[in-house]
Amino acid sequence: DTEVTQTPKHLVMGMTNKKSLKCEQHMGHRAMYWYKQKAKKPPELMFVYSYEKLSINESVPSRFSPECPNSSLLNLHLHALQPEDSALYLCASQAHLAGGETQYFGPGTRLLVL
Amino acid sequence: KQEVTQIPAALSVPEGENLVLNCSFTDSAIYNLQWFRQDPGKGLTSLLLIQSSQREQTSGRLNASLDKSSGRSTLYIAASQPGDSATYLCAVTPDSNYQLIWGAGTKLIIKP
Helix, strand or coil: CEEEEECCCCCEEEECCCECCCCCCCCCCCCEEEEEEEECCCCCCEEEEEEEEEEECCCCCCCCEEEEEECCCEEEEECCCCHHHCCCEEEECCCCCCCCCCCCEEECCCEEEC | CEEEEEEEEEEEECCCCCCEEEEEEEECCCEEEEEECCCCCCCHHHHHHHCCCEEEECCCCCCEECCCCCEEEEEECCCCHHHHHHHEEEEEECCCCCCCCCCEEEEEECCC
């Protein structure tokens, strides 16, 4: 099973809402990633977790808060977002952070902030 | 600073043709190079991964080559089909920090 699942598929939220994105993998991977992708652009790295610890935070605003409760699950908590945060949010997993293996991507959550 | 460039930005060819997508990178100190496919509004699918010590990888109708010294990779698609229509992105993993550096992608349209 090489599947990474993400929920929800679509999300519409107001600027005062709090919501969460969820990502799950059961491949035993120990590195998990959050990316943000705007239309017609490549993915931008947001956060990297390695062995459930935050390894990389690419200077992401605090209105995005990641969480890795266990080795299979990755959450992204959203609060007080801005319209410019509307994008496709992709989760990915990899066997190990520095292992050079391929990253497996989920289908993404399409987020619209009104 | 590593930069990855993909040319052309878009390509439209008739079904059945063989085609080549190009990817270039500025720093040869890479760990590996990957080619991904992305359908509109969807996630990315890894197509081929070439380690820095390898020259090429093949999967079905796809063949990817890597020339580190010239900073180039090509993705060859044989006998193209309408289902190959998608955006193709290449990404390199630098030796230094193991994070992917992405090209902007080539949008491929295969006309029936």
